[in-house]
Amino acid sequence: MFPKGTKRKFSDSGEEPVSSGEQSQAATSAAARTLSSSYSLQRQSLLDMSLIKLQLCHMLVEPNLCRSVLITNTVRQIQEEMTQDGTWQIMTQALAAAQCPGDRLVATEVLCRQSDAAGQAGQNPKPFSVVGLEEGYHSEEVVMEGDVETEVTMSTLSPVSPQLSSASYLAGPFGMGPCWEEEEEEDGECEEDEEDSEECVSEGEEGDRDHLSADSRIREQVFGTFEIKHPAPPPDPALEELFSDVDPSYYDLDTVLTGMQSAPKMGPYDLLESLSSHGPTALSSSSSCRSDLNELDHIMEIIVGS
Amino acid sequence: MGEDTDATPTLNHRGFLPDHNYVTEADIISTVEFNHTGELLATGDKGGRVVIFQREPESKTEPFSQGEYNVYSTFQSHEPEFDYLKSLEIEEKINKIRWLPQQNAAHFLLSTNDKTIKLWKVSERDKRPEGYNLKDEEGRIKDMSTVTSLQVPVLKPMDLMVEVSPRRVFANAHTYHVNSISVNSDYETYMSADDLRINLWHLDITDRSFNIVDIKPANMEDLTEVITAAEFHPHHCNLFVYSSSKGTLRLCDMREAALCDKHSKLFEEPEDPSARSFFSEIISSVSDVKFSHSGRYLLTRDYLTAKVWDLNMESKPLETYQVHDYLRSKLCSLYENDCIFDKFECAWNGSDSVIMTGAYNNFFRMFDRNTKRDVTLEASRESSKPRAVLKPRRVCAAGGKRRKDDISVDSLDFTKKILHTAWHPNENIIAIAATNNLYIFQDKLNSEMH
Numbered sequence: 001m002f003p004k005g006t007k008r009k010f011s012d013s014g015e016e017p018v019s020s021g022e023q024s025q026a027a028t029s030a031a032a033r034t035l036s037s038s039y040s041l042q043r044q045s046l047l048d049m050s051l052i053k054l055q056l057c058h059m060l061v062e063p064n065l066c067r068s069v070l071i072t073n074t075v076r077q078i079q080e081e082m083t084q085d086g087t088w089q090i091m092t093q094a095l096a097a098a099q100c101p102g103d104r105l106v107a108t109e110v111l112c113r114q115s116d117a118a119g120q121a122g123q124n125p126k127p128f129s130v131v132g133l134e135e136g137y138h139s140e141e142v143v144m145e146g147d148v149e150t151e152v153t154m155s156t157l158s159p160v161s162p163q164l165s166s167a168s169y170l171a172g173p174f175g176m177g178p179c180w181e182e183e184e185e186e187d188g189e190c191e192e193d194e195e196d197s198e199e200c201v202s203e204g205e206e207g208d209r210d211h212l213s214a215d216s217r218i219r220e221q222v223f224g225t226f227e228i229k230h231p232a233p234p235p236d237p238a239l240e241e242l243f244s245d246v247d248p249s250y251y252d253l254d255t256v257l258t259g260m261q262s263a264p265k266m267g268p269y270d271l272l273e274s275l276s277s278h279g280p281t282a283l284s285s286s287s288s289c290r291s292d293l294n295e296l297d298h299i300m301e302i303i304v305g306s
Numbered sequence: 307m308g309e310d311t312d313a314t315p316t317l318n319h320r321g322f323l324p325d326h327n328y329v330t331e332a333d334i335i336s337t338v339e340f341n342h343t344g345e346l347l348a349t350g351d352k353g354g355r356v357v358i359f360q361r362e363p364e365s366k367t368e369p370f371s372q373g374e375y376n377v378y379s380t381f382q383s384h385e386p387e388f389d390y391l392k393s394l395e396i397e398e399k400i401n402k403i404r405w406l407p408q409q410n411a412a413h414f415l416l417s418t419n420d421k422t423i424k425l426w427k428v429s430e431r432d433k434r435p436e437g438y439n440l441k442d443e444e445g446r447i448k449d450m451s452t453v454t455s456l457q458v459p460v461l462k463p464m465d466l467m468v469e470v471s472p473r474r475v476f477a478n479a480h481t482y483h484v485n486s487i488s489v490n491s492d493y494e495t496y497m498s499a500d501d502l503r504i505n506l507w508h509l510d511i512t513d514r515s516f517n518i519v520d521i522k523p524a525n526m527e528d529l530t531e532v533i534t535a536a537e538f539h540p541h542h543c544n545l546f547v548y549s550s551s552k553g554t555l556r557l558c559d560m561r562e563a564a565l566c567d568k569h570s571k572l573f574e575e576p577e578d579p580s581a582r583s584f585f586s587e588i589i590s591s592v593s594d595v596k597f598s599h600s601g602r603y604l605l606t607r608d609y610l611t612a613k614v615w616d617l618n619m620e621s622k623p624l625e626t627y628q629v630h631d632y633l634r635s636k637l638c639s640l641y642e643n644d645c646i647f648d649k650f651e652c653a654w655n656g657s658d659s660v661i662m663t664g665a666y667n668n669f670f671r672m673f674d675r676n677t678k679r680d681v682t683l684e685a686s687r688e689s690s691k692p693r694a695v696l697k698p699r700r701v702c703a704a705g706g707k708r709r710k711d712d713i714s715v716d717s718l719d720f721t722k723k724i725l726h727t728a729w730h731p732n733e734n735i736i737a738i739a740a741t742n743n744l745y746i747f748q749d750k751l752n753s754e755m756h
Binding site: 042043046049053064065066067069070072073074077078296299300 | 390391482483501502529530531532534551584585587588591638641642644647
């Protein structure tokens with residue numbers, strides 16, 4: 001945690017995110033911290049950017065394990081900070097409650113509903129401060145106008161302890177602690193991340209059980225939401241569809257990080273066109289992939305046989 | 307590097323004359339390396355080719371053409387490969403070249419791409435045998451009836467021919483991408499390092515290598531650190547160093563254990579808590595590590611600084627040089643455009659008194675360790691004609707007070723990066739790779755190193 005008032009060299013403008021005036025208010029509640037919305041926005045956009053980079057890892061000309069590790073560590077760092085702030089749980093709960101594929105309008109609807117959803121589900125009662133709520137709604141309005149690329153900026157939250165398990169499970173399967181699968185490991189192990197999540201949440205309450213079933217959906221939606229909300233590429237229906245109902249094993253960055261280069265010189269979105277025609281780690285279990293796998297078995301037999 | 311009688315830095319940058327601008331067509335240079343005498347300079351490129359330059363012997367008649375480097379040999383070292391099992395393409399880009407010390411008339415070098423290391427023999431042929439009994443000059447079999455007497459073939463001079471042949475191929479030992487190779491001072495072994503493992507090879511044995519460092523975690527989800535560079539000590543054949551993406555250096559002694567996972571020394575600078583940001587770890591990742599020629603110091607390069615470490619002091623570097631601190635406030639943009647992941651190399655001069663490293667906008671920097679002076683120079687055809695003296699450049703903050711020829715931080719071209727530089731082992735001659743151009747600069751006024 002940063003000491004209050006410490007200058008964070010984060011943004012290019014070098015803003016001082018924590019104003020001293022809010023210190024006394026923040027100090028009153030034990031774990032609550034006041035974040036300026038601009039810092040949260042910047043942090044959120046950094047998180048979005050990092051997730052995009054990780055997703056597009058395999059589309060690079062030169063996939064790079066070092067780069068992926070550094071980006072992942074950055075995401076973990078942001079995630080840890082957000083968990084401490086309580087922002088993380090809000091976001092994932094909102095997405096879990098939403099349970100629908102991401103698209104811009106729906107995502108904002110989710111945001112508007114989030115405090116209700118959390119309250120109604122009764123899963124993890126969170127005492128929101130009025131200030132926080134207002135600020136949250138304020139930012140939601142901004143989102144609906146389509147200006148801002150980020151989601152939640154709930155300012156004052158107190159983290160709830162039962163969510164520790166969700167925080168830890170998020171560390172695993174979020175794709176941030178991904179499966180850096182080595183090439184020789186089996187595909188079965190690619191599901192590790194899901195298992196981890198289940199382990200961590202095993203003794204959870206009902207709310208956590210919901211999370212269990214929803215965690216893969218959460219990941220999809222989180223990724224889907226991030227993907228859609230990133231303003232840089234124009235919303236590509238193919239892209240959205242691809243990421244919205246994606247199979248979790250897609251985020252296993254095994255061959256990604258060990259140098260998958262099935263489309264070495266393509267641009268980021270050109271690959272989607274040809275994705276289905278590539279090897280067994282392609283997104284969907286299309287028949288072409290199955291035939292590739294069969295071919296692979298066949299080749300293996302030949303090699304082993306000789 | 308000579309006394310300065312005026313205000314110019316001791317480096318006497320004014321003495322650096324651009325010797326030649328070699329344009330290697332099409333491809334981007336990915337590595338540059340002088341051999342142990344400095345007579346030969348090898349470059350590797352993205353297309354898998356190696357170009358070797360040789361220094362012309364000095365001639366009294368043309369003083370300005372003395373010591374120029376001309377192309378000696380070009381060969382295709384690595385070809386693109388396709389790994390059918392994993393549906394992966396293996397790039398042919400040459401990541402590193404290292405020369406072996408010369409032991410006979412031939413020269414040997416190691417070149418590596420992501421997966422395979424090759425040992426090449428470079429030899430000259432300037433004589434050929436003539437006067438065979440059974441074959442004529444064109445190689446055709448002679449008609450036996452025309453052969454009336456026996457003759458002994460003699461060697462006659464011919465045009466110089468440089469032959470390059472692969473002598474060893476060290477393959478299939480690395481799962482991850484090879485980033486470094488280093489020849490041991492015993493001249494018998496060498497090591498190759500990838501992101502997670504370091505292997506030790508014997509130069510004569512290609513079907514076996516020993517794994518000496520393995521930082522792969524049992525659960526790949528726990529992976530947080532990779533190996534970024536590795537090098538053997540120049541004199542002690544049992545010592546080597548490797549750097550990590552977390553900014554640490556580990557000195558290992560091969561005598562301690564077969565697997566050198568436990569370091570003998572760990573060099574790490576404690577983090578400054580007030581400077582911490584989300585990018586702290588990324589910019590602390592060490593992109594290159596080089597032993598000094600004396601073997602007493604280590605030079606490391608991370609994103610914004612170059613550091614000199616004393617092998618006897620693990621707690622912090624001896625000296626820290628700011629390469630381009632004006633980028634510190636731009637880290638978010640540099641993260642966005644991936645420039646923050648650029649891996650710059652660094653180099654010592656022959657006497658370990660000056661260090662050099664590259665930057666953006668085709669700038670490169672030199673720091674004199676004794677006088678603490680530094681200079682920024684540019685490698686580009688526009689700014690330096692052949693034989694002209696390089697003039698120092700300056701980067702000023704955006705909106706800051708500008709002198710003539712200063713360049714603002716916002717005008718820097720981040721696509722023009724100098725990642726690879728090399729310094730002649732004995733003289734003040736440097737080789738700078740700027741994308742697909744190679745620049746060789748010589749300090750004519752101070753050719754002796756001080």
